[in-house]
Amino acid sequence: MPEINEITKIRRKVLTEIAQMTFEGRLQTDVANILHSVVTEEGPRYRCCVHKERAVLQDRIKSALSQPMNVSMTEAANAALTGDIADTPIIQVLPVACDQCPLDRFIVTDACRNCLAHSCIASCPKKAISVVANRSFIDKTKCVECGLCKRSCPYGAIIEISRPCERACELDAIAAGKARKAVIDYEKCVACGACKMACPFGAISDRSMIVQVIQRIKAQERVYALLAPAFIGQFGVQVRPGQIFTALKKVGFHETREVSVGADAVAVEEAREFAERSQESGSFMTTSCCPAFVGMVEKHLPSLKENISSLVSPMVAAAMEIKKNDPAGIVVFVGPCIAKKGEAQKYPDIVDYVLTFEELAALIVGAGVNVTEMEAGNFASAASKDGNIFARAGGVLQAVENVMGQLAPEVAVQAERCEGLGNCKKCLQEIEAGKRPANFFEGMACTGGCVGGPGVLTDYRVTTRLVDNFAGAAPEKSAVTNPKSGEIGKLGLHRTHTAHAESPTD
């Protein structure tokens, strides 16, 4: 779970206040009040002064409204209220918030004693170290950041520092730009959200469509909430799934559906595709449900692009079913994921909006609804165990293997799976080089799978257990026998069948 630090609290307070103002119809007039209610004169202070904090907060609010940074707060609020979503990247560095962390990787600290041995000077292969003002000095123009000096110092007086955003990004997509501010390279970025979670200044933000969704609800349109299978336990460990459905009804959603039903259909179709592909010798196929993983393969391992399953994700499959039965319905996918915001842009006619669980909770609170006070009703998952376990690492693989066992038991599945984009990349390279025998691969960008995504509210280890319990209790025992999955499967779930599959992310 993302640690609930001050940054998390500020972000959630901003989202909740925006939601509440939107529901109450006073966002346009009151948006600037957030600057005073969230950052109070009494503190706590984490920047130089209250004015800097409020300047940063303005950027946060504009990002939460999906508006560019160069408009006024009122303009941003007005645009969001009319439904506008600015064509800005899904995830971006808030210019004022980035604290310009130091660039120098190796720094000589006060602990340097200017000793006689001078192991640092002796260790440096580039002769970059000399003694200046009674202390070792590293000449940055010569230093190649090899780290030998750090290791050589008997006092440990030379430290290595790295920028948290850079360290978190396993695809080298973020680095210091002009004036030391972080810059995202969108040619490499897959919007996984790792840098956002890592930045101790909260300077990286994903844009939110919370206001745009509330406006559709207030207009009394038929807005469907489509919950990712990781929803179990997100609103409190003791909250029952039925209570969440009741809460969403009370908030004004027309209906709430489970993405896991789409996952059932994807498991069946993916197993079929795998069986078909495995007739060719040396075939190798990866899963396609994690958009950050798919993005990583497309942008960083393009030679393996064709090995990604041609199936749409469970989100798209479940949304297709809603749109088929109710073409005027508005589909709001709610999940743990930031990258889904980018994936949804490829399917503008199928998925209308994407919210994280965090954003949905803020929306619920903003509507004055408390999930713990709702009736649970009689609720059972419409999906089988197979679709429900997509939420946690290893689940997609397990579901596909279950289906294979029933539909094509003669096909041998030699599977590998990884969590984390760096791990996935490394493992795929080894498979491609023939160092690791495998014909099937499950790729998950986040540790723990979807339950470990950047938009969750509960620790992934807890959610993993809750998801498994919930999946085990599902009345439908298998994706193959679930009639619902058969119906969705008939909609044509291959990406080549859907119009916007090839448009770029972001």
Place this chain on the structure above:
Amino acid sequence: MITVELCMGTSCHLLGTQELMDVLDALPAEQRRQLEIKGVTCFKNCGKGPNVRVNGVLLESATPDSLLEVLQTSIEQLEGITNSAGN
């Protein structure tokens, strides 16, 4: 006994109730035994969460540290009473 009432409501959940539960779970067994932990749905103090009530006194914007501090004081008081009663 010390009564600890944690707000489980959605607003407080967003602001960190789970962290408070984790810190209570991690207390040494002999301290944990002195606590009666209850969940409540709302203290009508939303937005200033997470809210906890310890022996009837509301602690708003609670953090693991601030909750532990209050509990420590309550436990010391309780032990003081038990000890003097024993003498």
